[in-house]
Amino acid sequence: MSYGQVIITEIADPNNAASTGRFVEIHNVSSSDVDMTGWELKRWTNANAEPTASSAIALSSLGNFQSGETAVIGKSGFEGVYGFPPSIISSYSSVDSNGDEQLGI
Numbered sequence: 001m002s003y004g005q006v007i008i009t010e011i012a013d014p015n016n017a018a019s020t021g022r023f024v025e026i027h028n029v030s031s032s033d034v035d036m037t038g039w040e041l042k043r044w045t046n047a048n049a050e051p052t053a054s055s056a057i058a059l060s061s062l063g064n065f066q067s068g069e070t071a072v073i074g075k076s077g078f079e080g081v082y083g084f085p086p087s088i089i090s091s092y093s094s095v096d097s098n099g100d101e102q103l104g105i
Helices: 015-021 078-082
Strands: 006-012 023-028 040-044 070-074 102-104
Touching: 006 102, 015 078, 070 078
Parallel strands: none
Antiparallel strands: 006 023, 023 070, 040 102
16 A cells, blocks of 8 residues: 555635535545555544544545546535535544544545
């Protein structure tokens, strides 16, 4: 498994749609496809040294994440706010960050 190929490119916490509009966008910046099997998005809360146990969002459903591809992990109301469905719908807390936590893949 090679790291540094998939990065977080955007974190959104809109004031007018915090309960439905929050999302995390990731992007494959490498020139190769990346097998996302076993990968997770995690959140560290309140300067904790370990990620919040309930925050992990499995990224395996992205499968073979193609070079240059972007994916959005959003909440269930994401499509109603932005007009298109997220790549992964999740109610877990990594997406529910209010902007002052650390996120990692």
